Amino acid sequence: MDYFKGTEDYVISPELRDSVNVSIALGRPLVVKGEPGTGKTLLARAIATGLQKQLFVWNIKSTTKAQEGLYMYDTVKRLNDARFGDRDISDIKPYIKLGKLGEAFAATEQVVLIIDEIDKAELEFPNDLLNELDEMSFHIPETGETIKAKHRPIVIITSNSEKELPDPFLRRCIFHYIEFPGEQLMADIIGVHFPNLETKLLREALKKFYWIRRFDMLRKKPSTSELIDWLQALIIAGIPASLIEKELPFVGTLLKKKEDADLVASKTDRPHYAYSTSTKSRRVS
């Protein structure tokens, strides 16, 4: 049985590792929920890399239908082809195109399937997939075929809790809520992205970062991906750690709303340069 331990560039918490392995062992989909930027989507990629399996990505949009994931019968194309009688259209098969879920089922080896941001779709969407995910098979009435997974794919489903997922759906899944990483885990994650980062710079940056996140009034709290962008900016501009302690350079990379930047600025005694980084870079050089 496959056991996922994490990969070199994906730092995984012990509780998430347990959840992933339960999901693999029981052959049940794993629902991963959490704040944006906590690495939900990357998880599936890491599992695929770690276990050396092929990855199928099904991105969900507000208009996505459950049926699209299974297969599409292109009736319009068939109708179009029928007009001139120059080809055989009696065979429906060429007009059946498998969706991502269908492809994952039809694969000859076990694969990793990610259903990304399932909460974006309509409310009934998860319920429409109940049986398919349970049995890992579905029927195509047009051709009389049944697509059945030879190896139950490892299914990862991510949700930003835009909509609540239906209870019958959740019952069949393993659930994991990714907590926002604490300082230690965050330092590990940053270490993967910037292996040669100065310890002092990292320490000061993290201190500021968690200090900002403590404001409950923020419209949008900065997440991991914003921290990484910020550090990138700090490194490129060559800003020393001592300066981060005193003020907040490039705060615009962390806080995307003017109100948030103002709020944070009001808590620091020094003026901030959120939207005039040019002033900042002059000072640095």
Added chain:
Amino acid sequence: MPVTLHEWMTLHSALALNLSGCSLTHFYHIARSILVKSEIYFDRYDMAFLDTFSGIETTDELLDRVLACLRQTRDLKLTDEEKKELAELDLDQVLKNFERQLLEQRHDKDYSSDNGGNRAIGTSGTSTQGAWGYNPAGIRIGQGISRNRRAVQVAERRAFKNYASDRTLDTRQMKVALSHLRSLLPAGQAEKLDVAATIDATCKNAGELELVWEDKVKKGSKVILFMDVGGSMTPHSRMVDQLFSAAAAQISRFRHFYFHNCIYQDLRTDMDGSSTIPTLDFLKAVDTDYKVIVVGDAEMAPSELTWVNGAVDYWYHNDKPGIVWLQRLRATFPDIIWLNPLRRARWDAVKSVRMVREIFPMFELTLEGLDDGIKYLIQGKARLHRAV
């Protein structure tokens, strides 16, 4: 905490596969991922876990001393006969052995020297205690790494307290609560091929295929919100207003009105009450299939409900008592609920809340309350509401 039989069985199959590796920490994670399907219940899970497992902590500590010395060694090979012999030991005997061994070894400094024996606690042995050994009736006392982070301690931290759903809504949870409101929306219809129009257009087009698609029909739900602003409601109403103006984008026909403590003959259409419409006209003209949500603490002097000219604003004269207007509102809309930011525990202590509850189905303005209230609305249960 809602746990279904289905999930309970899943947990057992996970345990049957020994996914927990006989570690309480792993068990804590695994049971949570299988049984708990929302982070709002994590805190309750922690409490339940503590309640069940906090008692065994002392044993854990004792074991820690033993475990500190246990190291993984070579695999053990046994003949079938030996295995059979061992299988016959019963649990009582095993436990007795275990206690005796612990007592005997209490003063030993180095457990790791006990490798491959048949009596002592160690590794690769056939005694009834230890790790990586073989004894079907044995006590396994942990193996591998990270045994020092005990699950009970993890549960004790109660890190998910903030996600508990019975707290009043805050900014983070507002976003989640919004998603509940969307369930008021019937799903929009998919695009469809208009067959008749397609045939028509294709004929006109001299047989060249011309596809005509039906327009997307999007049915929206209709929601009216009445909000109590002023006095004790001021901090809450700002929050509720934020919540619902965001929801307004989702709900196609969304109307909102304001009131102070109770609704009288004039309905405020803005927060400060400078523009109003007559309540009676509104109630006559409005479509009654709106879903109505009243948000207020219903905490006022009973006279504000029952007296003519009882309104809290001194200059405001009402010729009918407030409760009459509330009853009219209730009678107009079959689907109506009242959300109250006061804790449920306090409701019975306030006379005016009791009176309002006789008219409206009331829910707490918390994640759970909102959820229940919305479900109640959608299922049409508000029509069946009787005085409590």
